Amino acid sequence: MQTIPVNIYDKEGIENTEATLEKVLERAQDLNIRQVVVATTTGQTALACADSMPGMDIIGVTMHAVDSDVYVNRHGEKVLAKDPSIMEEARRKGVKFYTGVHPLRGAVTNALKDAFNGYSAHDVIAETLMKLFSTGTKVAVECTLMAADAGYLDMQNDIIAIGGYRGGADTALVLKPAYSYRLFEMKVREIICFPRAAQK
DSSP, X not given: OOOOOOEEESSOSGGGHHHHHHHHHHHHHHHTOOEEEEEOSSSHHHHHHHHHSTTSEEEEEOOOOOSSSEEEOTTSOEXXXXXXXXXXXXXXXXXXXXXXXXXXXXXXXXXXXXXXXXXXXXXXXHHHHHHHTOHHHHXXXXXXXHHHHTTOSOTTSOEEEEEOSSSSOOEEEEEEOOOGGGGGGOEEEEEEEEEOOOOO
Protein backbone atom coordinates (compact mmCIF):
# COMPACT_ATOMS: atom_id res chain seq x y z
CA MET A 1 0.00 0.00 0.00
CA GLN A 2 1.37 3.40 -0.99
CA THR A 3 1.90 5.95 1.79
CA ILE A 4 1.24 9.57 0.86
CA PRO A 5 2.81 12.21 3.12
CA VAL A 6 0.61 15.05 4.35
CA ASN A 7 2.32 18.44 4.01
CA ILE A 8 1.86 20.26 7.32
CA TYR A 9 2.48 24.00 7.62
CA ASP A 10 3.54 25.69 10.84
CA LYS A 11 0.57 28.06 10.72
CA GLU A 12 -2.46 29.08 8.69
CA GLY A 13 -2.24 31.82 6.10
CA ILE A 14 -1.48 33.28 2.72
CA GLU A 15 2.24 32.49 2.89
CA ASN A 16 1.39 28.85 2.16
CA THR A 17 -0.39 29.53 -1.13
CA GLU A 18 2.46 28.81 -3.54
CA ALA A 19 3.43 25.55 -1.84
CA THR A 20 -0.22 24.50 -1.65
CA LEU A 21 -0.78 24.99 -5.38
CA GLU A 22 2.42 23.06 -6.18
CA LYS A 23 1.27 20.11 -4.06
CA VAL A 24 -2.22 20.24 -5.58
CA LEU A 25 -0.87 20.02 -9.12
CA GLU A 26 1.42 17.15 -8.18
CA ARG A 27 -1.38 15.17 -6.56
CA ALA A 28 -3.89 15.97 -9.31
CA GLN A 29 -1.46 14.53 -11.84
CA ASP A 30 -0.84 11.44 -9.70
CA LEU A 31 -4.57 10.75 -9.34
CA ASN A 32 -5.64 12.00 -12.79
CA ILE A 33 -8.00 14.54 -11.21
CA ARG A 34 -9.21 17.21 -13.60
CA GLN A 35 -11.42 19.44 -11.41
CA VAL A 36 -10.17 21.84 -8.74
CA VAL A 37 -12.47 23.93 -6.55
CA VAL A 38 -10.69 26.93 -5.06
CA ALA A 39 -12.01 29.44 -2.54
CA THR A 40 -11.28 32.98 -3.69
CA THR A 41 -12.36 36.40 -2.50
CA THR A 42 -10.86 38.95 -4.87
CA GLY A 43 -10.13 36.28 -7.48
CA GLN A 44 -6.38 36.31 -6.80
CA THR A 45 -6.14 32.74 -5.52
CA ALA A 46 -8.16 31.47 -8.48
CA LEU A 47 -5.85 33.36 -10.84
CA ALA A 48 -2.78 31.87 -9.15
CA CYS A 49 -4.40 28.45 -9.50
CA ALA A 50 -4.96 29.01 -13.23
CA ASP A 51 -1.37 30.16 -13.70
CA SER A 52 0.06 27.11 -11.93
CA MET A 53 -2.35 24.52 -13.40
CA PRO A 54 -3.03 25.33 -17.05
CA GLY A 55 -5.55 22.98 -18.62
CA MET A 56 -7.27 22.06 -15.36
CA ASP A 57 -11.00 22.66 -14.86
CA ILE A 58 -10.85 25.32 -12.13
CA ILE A 59 -13.94 26.57 -10.32
CA GLY A 60 -13.36 29.70 -8.25
CA VAL A 61 -15.96 29.94 -5.50
CA THR A 62 -16.37 33.43 -4.08
CA MET A 63 -17.96 34.65 -0.90
CA HIS A 64 -21.70 35.30 -1.11
CA ALA A 65 -22.91 38.55 -2.61
CA VAL A 66 -22.69 41.53 -0.28
CA ASP A 67 -24.05 45.06 -0.56
CA SER A 68 -20.61 46.69 -0.60
CA ASP A 69 -17.23 46.34 -2.31
CA VAL A 70 -15.70 45.94 1.14
CA TYR A 71 -16.91 43.77 3.99
CA VAL A 72 -15.79 43.23 7.58
CA ASN A 73 -14.69 39.67 8.29
CA ARG A 74 -15.08 37.80 11.56
CA HIS A 75 -11.79 39.27 12.80
CA GLY A 76 -13.08 42.82 12.35
CA GLU A 77 -10.81 43.42 9.33
CA LYS A 78 -11.97 45.26 6.22
CA VAL A 79 -11.57 43.03 3.17
CA LEU A 80 -12.11 43.74 -0.52
CA ALA A 81 -15.02 41.54 -1.58
CA LYS A 82 -14.15 41.11 -5.27
CA ASP A 83 -11.75 42.55 -7.80
CA PRO A 84 -13.38 42.52 -11.27
CA SER A 85 -10.09 43.03 -13.11
CA ILE A 86 -8.42 40.06 -11.42
CA MET A 87 -11.50 37.90 -11.95
CA GLU A 88 -11.64 38.83 -15.64
CA GLU A 89 -7.98 37.86 -16.09
CA ALA A 90 -8.70 34.54 -14.39
CA ARG A 91 -11.71 33.98 -16.66
CA ARG A 92 -9.51 34.53 -19.71
CA LYS A 93 -7.35 31.71 -18.38
CA GLY A 94 -10.34 29.39 -18.09
CA VAL A 95 -11.52 29.84 -14.50
CA LYS A 96 -15.26 29.56 -13.94
CA PHE A 97 -16.56 31.60 -11.01
CA TYR A 98 -19.53 30.89 -8.81
CA THR A 99 -21.11 33.17 -6.20
CA GLY A 100 -23.92 31.75 -4.12
CA VAL A 101 -25.32 30.99 -0.69
CA HIS A 102 -22.81 29.54 1.76
CA PRO A 103 -24.50 26.36 3.01
CA LEU A 104 -22.60 26.21 6.31
CA ARG A 105 -22.17 29.87 7.17
CA GLY A 106 -24.61 32.15 5.46
CA ALA A 107 -28.06 33.07 4.29
CA VAL A 108 -31.05 32.63 6.60
CA THR A 109 -29.12 30.79 9.34
CA ASN A 110 -26.87 33.83 9.83
CA ALA A 111 -29.88 36.14 9.90
CA LEU A 112 -31.50 34.01 12.61
CA LYS A 113 -28.29 33.89 14.62
CA ASP A 114 -27.88 37.66 14.43
CA ALA A 115 -31.53 38.32 15.29
CA PHE A 116 -31.99 35.79 18.09
CA ASN A 117 -28.46 35.20 19.36
CA GLY A 118 -28.58 31.47 18.71
CA TYR A 119 -26.76 28.81 16.73
CA SER A 120 -27.99 26.37 14.11
CA ALA A 121 -26.88 22.88 13.16
CA HIS A 122 -25.07 24.50 10.23
CA ASP A 123 -23.01 26.57 12.67
CA VAL A 124 -22.11 23.47 14.68
CA ILE A 125 -20.79 21.71 11.56
CA ALA A 126 -18.83 24.80 10.47
CA GLU A 127 -17.33 25.37 13.92
CA THR A 128 -16.40 21.70 14.25
CA LEU A 129 -14.48 21.73 10.97
CA MET A 130 -12.79 25.03 11.86
CA LYS A 131 -11.92 24.24 15.47
CA LEU A 132 -10.90 20.59 15.11
CA PHE A 133 -9.15 20.89 11.74
CA SER A 134 -8.60 24.31 10.16
CA THR A 135 -10.47 27.26 8.74
CA GLY A 136 -9.35 26.07 5.31
CA THR A 137 -10.95 22.66 5.88
CA LYS A 138 -14.34 24.25 6.49
CA VAL A 139 -13.86 26.53 3.48
CA ALA A 140 -12.82 23.67 1.17
CA VAL A 141 -15.83 21.57 2.19
CA GLU A 142 -18.26 24.48 1.90
CA CYS A 143 -16.97 25.60 -1.50
CA THR A 144 -17.28 22.04 -2.81
CA LEU A 145 -20.91 21.93 -1.67
CA MET A 146 -21.53 25.26 -3.42
CA ALA A 147 -19.90 24.15 -6.68
CA ALA A 148 -21.83 20.87 -6.59
CA ASP A 149 -25.16 22.61 -5.91
CA ALA A 150 -24.49 24.97 -8.83
CA GLY A 151 -23.96 22.04 -11.20
CA TYR A 152 -20.27 22.70 -11.84
CA LEU A 153 -18.89 19.32 -10.73
CA ASP A 154 -18.62 15.86 -12.20
CA MET A 155 -20.18 14.06 -9.25
CA GLN A 156 -18.86 10.67 -10.35
CA ASN A 157 -15.20 11.56 -9.83
CA ASP A 158 -13.03 12.89 -7.03
CA ILE A 159 -12.04 16.55 -7.05
CA ILE A 160 -9.47 18.61 -5.19
CA ALA A 161 -10.74 21.44 -3.00
CA ILE A 162 -8.53 24.29 -1.82
CA GLY A 163 -9.35 26.52 1.14
CA GLY A 164 -7.48 28.87 3.37
CA TYR A 165 -7.37 31.63 5.87
CA ARG A 166 -7.19 35.41 5.45
CA GLY A 167 -6.64 35.62 1.73
CA GLY A 168 -4.53 32.58 0.91
CA ALA A 169 -4.55 28.83 0.40
CA ASP A 170 -3.25 26.57 3.16
CA THR A 171 -5.49 23.51 2.98
CA ALA A 172 -6.10 21.09 0.10
CA LEU A 173 -8.26 17.98 0.20
CA VAL A 174 -9.08 15.21 -2.24
CA LEU A 175 -12.85 14.87 -1.92
CA LYS A 176 -15.66 12.76 -3.21
CA PRO A 177 -18.10 15.64 -3.81
CA ALA A 178 -21.68 15.79 -2.59
CA TYR A 179 -24.63 18.14 -2.81
CA SER A 180 -25.54 20.17 0.29
CA TYR A 181 -28.64 18.11 0.96
CA ARG A 182 -26.44 14.99 0.95
CA LEU A 183 -23.58 16.45 2.98
CA PHE A 184 -22.70 13.21 4.71
CA GLU A 185 -22.13 11.45 1.40
CA MET A 186 -19.07 13.68 0.93
CA LYS A 187 -15.84 11.83 1.70
CA VAL A 188 -12.41 13.21 2.47
CA ARG A 189 -10.20 10.85 0.47
CA GLU A 190 -6.90 12.53 1.28
CA ILE A 191 -5.43 15.53 3.01
CA ILE A 192 -2.82 16.98 0.67
CA CYS A 193 -1.75 19.85 2.90
CA PHE A 194 -2.92 21.33 6.12
CA PRO A 195 -1.82 23.92 8.72
CA ARG A 196 -0.80 22.76 12.17
CA ALA A 197 -3.56 23.52 14.67
CA ALA A 198 -3.03 26.82 16.44
CA GLN A 199 -2.02 26.66 20.09
CA LYS A 200 -4.59 28.38 22.33
